[in-house]
Amino acid sequence: MESNENAQAELVTFFKTLCDENRLKIVGVLAQQAHSMEKLASILDLKPVLVLHHLNKLTEAGLVRACIQRGCRVYELHTDALHAMSKRLLAEEALPNAVAELTEDALDRKVMMDFLGRDGRLKAIPAQQKKYNVVLRRILAEFPVGERYSEKQVNAIIKRFHDDTATLRRGLVDLGWLKREAGIYWREE
Secondary structure, three states, X not given: OHHHHHHHHHHHHHHHHHOOXXXXXXXXXXXXXXXXXXXXXXXXXXXXXXXXXXXXXXXXXXXXEEEEEOOEEEEEEOHHHHHHHHHHHOOOOOHHHHHHHHXXXXXXXXXXXXXXXXXXXXXXXXXXXXXXXXXXXXXXXXXXXXXXXEHXXXXXXXXXXXXXXXXXXXXXXXXXXXXXXXXEEEOOO
């Protein structure tokens, strides 16, 4: 799980770094040859301080490195790192999973922002199944794995989110996220 989170963080950093137009221009110029910060500023008609900012971002991401040539600090594209990073991050088996999880996280945040009030309670129960599932996952997080609950206890937890405890409880059970037997509820792994 942790390596997957690291891959996601690295993927986000990679794309955030390269999604800036000026950084892409710098990468394009450095792909041809190494240049000083001042020369890059001149070529791209940008302020040196802005070029330095972008070079720092590219360096932090491991895409550019600084070296000394003829007593002058120049920046070069770190092509080996770029190839290794793109190969690792954009691998057929890695990219779909990472992108799907990042997209799911973004959807979850948006749904929760749209449906939760400032008090943490639902403004409404989503009609769309995908959004409804996001809300149910949030409620499910309130139930530790393995603990047993009476229906009254389940309703008390759900009521913190919305008064329609029956609909939300039924949703959790119907999806198999909460198990129910003889009036007792629990969450399995």
